[in-house]
Amino acid sequence: MAQEKKLVEAITSMEEDFAQWYTDVVKKAELIEYSSIKGCMIIRPYGYAIWENIQKQLDADFKATGVENVYMPLFIPESLLQKEKDHVEGFAPEVAWVTHGGNEKLQERLCVRPTSETLFCDFYSNIIHSYRDLPKLYNQWCSVVRWEKTTRPFLRSTELLWQEGHTAHATAEEAEERTIQMLNVYADFCENVLAIPMIKGKKSEKERFAGAESTYTIEALMHDGKALQSGTSHNFGDGFARAFDIQYTDKNNKLQYVHQTSWGVSTRIIGAIIMVHGDNNGLVLPPRIAPIQAMIIPINQKKEGVLDKAYEIKEKFSSYRVKVDDSDKSPGWKFSEQEMRGIPIRIEIGPKDIEKNQAVIVRRDTREKIFVSLDEIVNKVDEILKNMQADMLKKARDHRDSHTYVAKDMKEFEHIIEEKPGFIKAMWCMDEACEMEIKDRTGATSRCMPFEQEHLDDNCVCCGKPAKVMAYWGKAY
């Protein structure tokens, strides 16, 4: 029992210190290990298995819309990065520079890609000639590097894993359509697979991507009331095409610039899963993304027949990821581990259960105990996992909705920020001055101008002049 106690004691409670709780969970659930390079983490097997499940499902979603995968170089020559003015200003201050190859100094510095717009543009300018070559719908899964000053596992790290889609289209309309389409792919994936409801909207001018005409975002609310930008989709118009001279001959034999998009989701999303669903016993994983969906834990496993029965139950499951914990740890220790790792359900099976031809199923999210006949266990597990997936989404949505407030003036705004962490909906004149003032006074940033607009008031929450839009605001990771 000493061991169990240690495991449980080792997690700080959310209420006591949310940041420490988060750090404890990523370490104790063995998602990551710190490395000897500042801000670079090691993604351990359990963390990586979550990422593999995300990749597998998102990749299939991308391919269903016609996207193809490619691989672009890790390095960008300095001169290439500089071709698009806004872009270089946005990224140059935070890139890693390679200056030597072997023992020789390079003639031109290379940066380790922070994102690959410039490489894709250079590539597209070589392979796009005619309208027949369009659209190009390319994506890559890779790592990128941004020299961050303060880092946190998954949320902000020097190196991160992601996918970056880059498309080129004949018309502005087609590019805008693709930008929104991919944002919807992300939002649907987050809702249906990760059980995280998203606010979809447009970023303000100030918050948009360096070089983009418009940036769209999906924003989620974490358990502590902070927002997390979970994926973005950018419409570049023809800005990059002009900087990189990407032109095609249209059907009338006229030269035209292409219109481009890019969109990305990263390992950051794993941070969202942790902070939306986790509790004081550790991770809670939505069944659809969990590397192990059910852990069978034998009770009194040295007794003859118990382990055999556990394996026999495992064999019944062909379409779920089920494991038997047959290690020599105590059942209590195994329960703690299963809870810490957020495995959606555990199936307890001991000599008394075997006598009664039953097993005990415990749901990770509600800790509800369910006695099930072994004859019906497959259907029952199927039912419980589906309910759990749906309930987790509902719970996350209820939490978000009950932590979304309306502010009509700055007094209200400041009061909410102080007292009630969450999203604030407020009208805005769209002047950057107000956005800056709100940030200075409250620490909240504009999260997005949601697609689903509401008319809360006539006037801007900050300056009182006529409002143009409703925006979501909040403190963010």
Add this chain to the structure above:
Amino acid sequence: MAQEKKLVEAITSMEEDFAQWYTDVVKKAELIEYSSIKGCMIIRPYGYAIWENIQKQLDADFKATGVENVYMPLFIPESLLQKEKDHVEGFAPEVAWVTHGGNEKLQERLCVRPTSETLFCDFYSNIIHSYRDLPKLYNQWCSVVRWEKTTRPFLRSTELLWQEGHTAHATAEEAEERTIQMLNVYADFCENVLAIPMIKGKKSEKERFAGAESTYTIEALMHDGKALQSGTSHNFGDGFARAFDIQYTDKNNKLQYVHQTSWGVSTRIIGAIIMVHGDNNGLVLPPRIAPIQAMIIPINQKKEGVLDKAYEIKEKFSSYRVKVDDSDKSPGWKFSEQEMRGIPIRIEIGPKDIEKNQAVIVRRDTREKIFVSLDEIVNKVDEILKNMQADMLKKARDHRDSHTYVAKDMKEFEHIIEEKPGFIKAMWCMDEACEMEIKDRTGATSRCMPFEQEHLDDNCVCCGKPAKVMAYWGKAY
């Protein structure tokens, strides 16, 4: 017809200039595009789809042996790289150095990983404590960078994609067993999936990996008679464990060093597929690895019913990767493209075929034409693809065997190297001096000391002293 002619003319024939043929194929089949960074290639969708198929199948093979995937940082601090003497000597001269992050000079240089032994060792020294923590069977799919002077697509490039497995074991026996096990996984995959027969064996001391106790290799013979090292598996003994202090407490409560292995296969293997199976019409892909296994090409597709029938045929295939080429190019152009891209079979369907309820199947490797009733097309395609997979392996094996020679003295050796490109089997005393002399005089290197030994002669082919082993020799990529 002008277009078709251009496409076909654009490939240099193998017999004329094998190196140029290779370059033409990788470009014209749209496997890669050169980038603006010397030695870094862009892997295009068709090339990347081959890599995805390799990954998918190898990854499943790894996991079936208990291997788990992780992700380690891209960067290695200079001090960490220096911990194992042989290793740093082997790699330091060819790494890319990051010296600046943003605008600041780093206190310690970081190299972009050329391979990740040092990172895994550092990690293992933190997480391995007891015999219960062993074995660790980790792998990662990532890119690595080696500052190469001369580069060729897939074969030798500054950046390459690969997987690197790194394992830690309680005993020397277990490590040796894993080293051989993974070499066999590679060899079986190459034979069964890529239709490339491999010579399995041990590398000489001179050729082994920097820091390894022993290196095993799989060696294939290319169409031009040169050898290609296609995958390696290393046994590190406890050398790295001593350098990085990776110790565990055994069952008797005694501290012990772990024993380690590493093993890798890279995008280089795509070069092998090209150079073993390709012909003067382009790529020839083994069915099991081909991104598209059959291309349906409608003849006279503007005639009513033809395209519909093509799609109808496609719908019959659920377990094969089948596409319809419904572009507005001519059938002849489409045939050339299908051949250039090495798509295993094409299915021609035109108005006359529809009348006769048949289609024409053409095998890419033999160009054999087969008339098939549409009622039997699924079974027939299945049969043809299976035959083609088997025939391609047989053809590659026959080519290798008929280009494998025996040399008993240096005169014979030199004659064969001059006149008959291929593998040379010869006895060896195992002195490095002879290995060096052979290389100086002939350009051939020792490829491996094969597991399947033969006694060809009593004496070393070079010095004439008693031989200890039979080795394979050859000029290599």
